[in-house]
Amino acid sequence: MRNKSLPPFGAQSQPSIVPSLRNLMYDRVGVIRNGPDLQHALDAIAHLEERAFETQTRNLLTVGRLIATASLARRESRGSHYREDYPATDPSFAKRSFVNLSGGSTPLEKTSIA
Secondary structure, three states: OOOOOOOOOOOOOHHHHHHHHHHHHHHHOOOEEOHHHHHHHHHHHHHHHOOOOOHHHHHHHHHHHHHHHHHHHOOOOEOOEEEOOEOOOOHHHOEEEEEOOHHHOOOEEEEEOO
């Protein structure tokens, strides 16, 4: 059984991961978004997740991954979600989006707005 309280060999110090995530989210998942930047953010988050071992840091990375995943899936602009590669509002996206963490993946589920 692996002891999760010990950092894995080669793990990056946690203080360097959090600022990296903060900058990544600001630069690539900020107010004005686009597909290539969102995909870059997801790839970078996956790389950071390999090196993170503290629970709080892993939680921050998970939230970042969920935000980027949901933003990439919504191919339109609506409210505070603005995609420069999809500037128009698309009526087919008039749904709530839910990202599910079960099974280690992040499938997106959409439900109609009642």
